Amino acid sequence: NAGVTQTPKFQVLKTGQSMTLQCAQDMNHNSMYWYRQDPGMGLRLIYYSASEGTTDKGEVPNGYNVSRLNKREFSLRLESAAPSQTSVYFCASSEAGGPGTDTQYFGPGTRLTVL
Amino acid sequence: QKEVEQDPGPLSVPEGAIVSLNCTYSNSAFQYFMWYRQYSRKGPELLMYTYSSGNKEDGRFTAQVDKSSKYISLFIRDSQPSDSATYLCAMVTDSWGKLQFGAGTQVVVTP
Numbered sequence: 001n002a003g004v005t006q007t008p009k010f011q012v013l014k015t016g017q018s019m020t021l022q023c024a025q026d027m028n029h030n031s032m033y034w035y036r037q038d039p040g041m042g043l044r045l046i047y048y049s050a051s052e053g054t055t056d057k058g059e060v061p062n063g064y065n066v067s068r069l070n071k072r073e074f075s076l077r078l079e080s081a082a083p084s085q086t087s088v089y090f091c092a093s094s095e096a097g098g099p100g101t102d103t104q105y106f107g108p109g110t111r112l113t114v115l
Numbered sequence: 116q117k118e119v120e121q122d123p124g125p126l127s128v129p130e131g132a133i134v135s136l137n138c139t140y141s142n143s144a145f146q147y148f149m150w151y152r153q154y155s156r157k158g159p160e161l162l163m164y165t166y167s168s169g170n171k172e173d174g175r176f177t178a179q180v181d182k183s184s185k186y187i188s189l190f191i192r193d194s195q196p197s198d199s200a201t202y203l204c205a206m207v208t209d210s211w212g213k214l215q216f217g218a219g220t221q222v223v224v225t226p
Contacts, residue, residue, distance in 0.1 A: 004158070040123060042203060042216035043159070058213060090158050104214070106158030 002026055004107035006091050012113045013081045021076040021110050023091030031094045032074035033104065034058075034066060036087040043090065049074055081114045088112070118142050121204055121217030130226050134191035138204035138217045141185065145206040145215075148180050150189045153201045153219065162202075163189065194224045 007022045025032065033048040035058075045058030047066040055066050063085060065077045074093075078085060088111050092104040121138045128134055136150075147166050151159035163178040165171045165187075171178045179188040187206075191198055204217040 040218050042119070042121070042218040043205075043214075044216070045213050048213070092158075103161045103164075106160065108158050109156070 004091055004093055004105055006089075006107040006110050008110060009108070010111045012115065013078075014115050015082060017081050018077065018079050019081065019112075020078075021089055021091075021112075022073070023075065023107060024073045025091075025093040025105070026072065027093060027095070027105065028071070029093035029095050029105075030071070031102075032068065033092040033094075034064070034074070034076045035090045035092065036060065036085075037090060037109075038087050046076065046089075081112075083114045086112060086114045116141065117218075119204065119206060119215050119217045122220055123218050125221040125223055127223045127225060128194055130194060130196060130224055132194050132224075134189075134194050134198065134222055134224070136189040136191075136202050136204075136220050136222070138187050138206075139185055140187075140206060140215075142206075142208065142215075143182075143185065144208040147207050148178070148187050149205040149214075150176075150178055151203045151205060151216075153203060155200075159203055191222075194222075196224050196226050198222060199224050 004025045030051045034046040035043040049055045049068040052071045067075045088109045091107045094102045094104045119140045150163045152162045153159040168182045175192045177190040201219040201221045203219040205214045
């Protein structure tokens with residue numbers, strides 16, 4: 001039981017390049033989330049998927065797109081990377097309902113640098 | 116102004132001391148309050164979860180919520196070097212709301 005896995009662990013991009021961050025969970029959870037973590041800012045929600053087939057914007061969605069590929073996988077795409085997107089990205093999942101009442105389980109993170 | 120304020124620290128304490136952490140918030144609609152622990156280069160993990168005002172205890176950890184003052188606290192008794200981590204508070208208005216995180220406080224427990 002791996003929990004929440006993320007690939008890659010590290011990535012360096014040049015401005016304007018694109019990439020997709022992958023996330024998978026093996027806990028049969030319904031909801032999945034993408035956050036970014038920056039120094040002094042805490043975790044900020046980018047997008048979430050309350051259930052398979054649905055996605056919604058979070059607090060900081062600009063410059064990102066997401067795909068809920070199936071119940072297990074939720075990917076985050078940067079179409080044209082900018083230095084402001086340098087951050088640590090975390091994927092999380094939870095069993096049911098919304099983000100408020102059930103535990104979110106986090107992956108190990110992807111450290112992204114945009115030059 | 117951020118909805119959730121948390122002192123980033125670092126907070127350095129000797130082993131065995133009580134660690135006191137807190138967050139203030141401005142949105143009176145927040146109802147659910149959480150504390151997450153994050154070790155260096157790892158993802159956060161849920162430590163404590165409380166609803167409404169009052170205290171909740173779990174082993175060496177105690178979470179307090181004072182809604183009238185819009186203030187939440189986490190206390191760690193008999194602190195251990197293994198408690199060295201960043202502690203993030205989080206809160207949400209209702210079960211379908213989005214979590215709002217504090218910036219996190221780095222705690223260092225020295226042997």
